[in-house]
Amino acid sequence: MQQVDISKCPVKLFYVRKRKHHNKVYLIHLNRIFELTPFSEAVWDLCGGQIPVSGMATVLASRFQMNMEDAMEDVIRNIFFYRNNQLIQYDKYTG
Amino acid sequence: MLSVSFYEKVLAVIAAVPAQSVWISGSVVEHLGNAASDVDVFVAVEDRAAASVLPLTKINGNFDILISFVEGRRVDYEFWSQDEILRIAARLHAIPLNDAGKNILNQLSGSDTDFVHRLKTGWPVMDKARFNEIQSWFDFNFYKDYLVANTILYVDDAFDDTVGMFDNKDIDCAALRARFTVEMSVDVLLYSNGITNDKAKYRIKKLKTLGESNDFAKDVYNRFWQLQSKIPGSLKGKIAYIQDALKFSSEIIESVQH
Numbered sequence: 001m002q003q004v005d006i007s008k009c010p011v012k013l014f015y016v017r018k019r020k021h022h023n024k025v026y027l028i029h030l031n032r033i034f035e036l037t038p039f040s041e042a043v044w045d046l047c048g049g050q051i052p053v054s055g056m057a058t059v060l061a062s063r064f065q066m067n068m069e070d071a072m073e074d075v076i077r078n079i080f081f082y083r084n085n086q087l088i089q090y091d092k093y094t095g
Numbered sequence: 096m097l098s099v100s101f102y103e104k105v106l107a108v109i110a111a112v113p114a115q116s117v118w119i120s121g122s123v124v125e126h127l128g129n130a131a132s133d134v135d136v137f138v139a140v141e142d143r144a145a146a147s148v149l150p151l152t153k154i155n156g157n158f159d160i161l162i163s164f165v166e167g168r169r170v171d172y173e174f175w176s177q178d179e180i181l182r183i184a185a186r187l188h189a190i191p192l193n194d195a196g197k198n199i200l201n202q203l204s205g206s207d208t209d210f211v212h213r214l215k216t217g218w219p220v221m222d223k224a225r226f227n228e229i230q231s232w233f234d235f236n237f238y239k240d241y242l243v244a245n246t247i248l249y250v251d252d253a254f255d256d257t258v259g260m261f262d263n264k265d266i267d268c269a270a271l272r273a274r275f276t277v278e279m280s281v282d283v284l285l286y287s288n289g290i291t292n293d294k295a296k297y298r299i300k301k302l303k304t305l306g307e308s309n310d311f312a313k314d315v316y317n318r319f320w321q322l323q324s325k326i327p328g329s330l331k332g333k334i335a336y337i338q339d340a341l342k343f344s345s346e347i348i349e350s351v352q353h
Contacts, residue, residue: 016345018345018349030255
C-alpha cells in the first residue's frame with residue numbers, strides 16, 4: 001500500500017478544476033486531464049481540509065457499501081494519486 | 096411602472112406597420128432598469144419591408160431599428176421578420192449540446208441571445224396569441240442550458256489563463272483574470288437559475304435578487320462583492336486573492352454541475 005498519513009486532512013489545490021462533461025467527471029490542471037470514477041470523485045469532494053484520510057474511508061465505506069478495509073485502501077490509492085500529481089496538499093492535521 | 100396611455104402611444108408610433116405581434120421587453124419589464132431607462136419594443140412582421148413605411152429606420156444586421164420618444168422617454172423599436180425569428184430558433188435548436196465531440200462556443204450571436212431572452216421575458220401589448228405562438232418556437236430551457244454550457248467555456252478559458260499567468264509570476268494580470276473568472280462563474284449561476292439576461296451591467300443586481308430566495312446565491316453575492324470591490328495592493332495579498340477567486344469559481348461551477 002502507498003505511503004499516506006491517514007491522520008492528515010487533504011485539501012484541493014486552487015489551480016485544479018473539476019468539471020462534468022457529458023456524464024463524465026474530470027479534474028483539469030491546464031493541459032493535464034484526469035477522468036474520475038464515482039469513488040475517486042467522492043474522495044476529491046472530501047478534500048476540503050476538514051476530514052482526515054481515515055475519516056474519508058469511514059464516510060465512503062458507508063456511502064458505497066464497502067467494508068472498511070477496502071474503502072481505506074481505495075481512499076489511500078486515490079489520495080496518493082492526487083498528491084503525486086500535485087492536485088492536493090495537506091493543510092491540516094488532526095493529531 | 097408604465098401607464099396604459101404610454102403603451103397606446105408606443106403602439107401609435109408604429110400604427111402604419113402591419114405587425115403580427117408587439118411586445119415590450121428589456122430592463123423595464125425585468126425591473127432592472129430605472130426611470131431613465133430606454134423602453135425596448137419588439138415588433139414581429141411578416142417581412143422587414145413592412146417597416147420601411149416608417150422614418151428613421153436603419154438597417155442593423157438581421158433586424159431594423161426605429162428610435163423614437165414617447166412622453167419624453169426613449170423607445171427603441173426592433174422589427175424582426177418571421178423568417179429571421181425562425182432562423183434564430185433553428186440556430187438555437189441545432190446547437191449540439193448533447194454531442195461531446197462538437198463545439199458549441201458562441202453558436203448564437205449577441206443579437207440572437209438578446210432576441211431570445213427578450214422574447215422569453217417579453218410582455219405582449221398586441222396580439223398575445225401570436226406572441227405565444229412565436230414563443231412556442233423556442234425551447235427556453237434548452238436556451239438556458241446553452242448559456243450555461245457556453246459560459247462555462249469562458250470560465251474555463253479565464254481559469255486556465257489565470258493559472259498560466261500565476262505560474263509565470265505575472266501576478267497583476269492573473270489577479271484581474273481571476274476576477275473575470277469569478278464574474279463569468281456568477282453568470283453561470285444566474286443562467287442555471289433561469290436568469291437568462293446576459294447584461295453584465297446588471298450582474299450584481301440579478302445576483303442580489305436571486306439571493307433573496309436562494310441561500311447559496313446569497314452567500315455568492317456577499318463573497319462576489321468582496322472579490323469585486325477590492326484587489327489587495329501587496330504581492331502577498333494578490334496571490335491570496337487569486338487563490339480565493341479560483342476556489343470560489345470552482346465552488347460555483349461545481350454547485351451548478353452537481
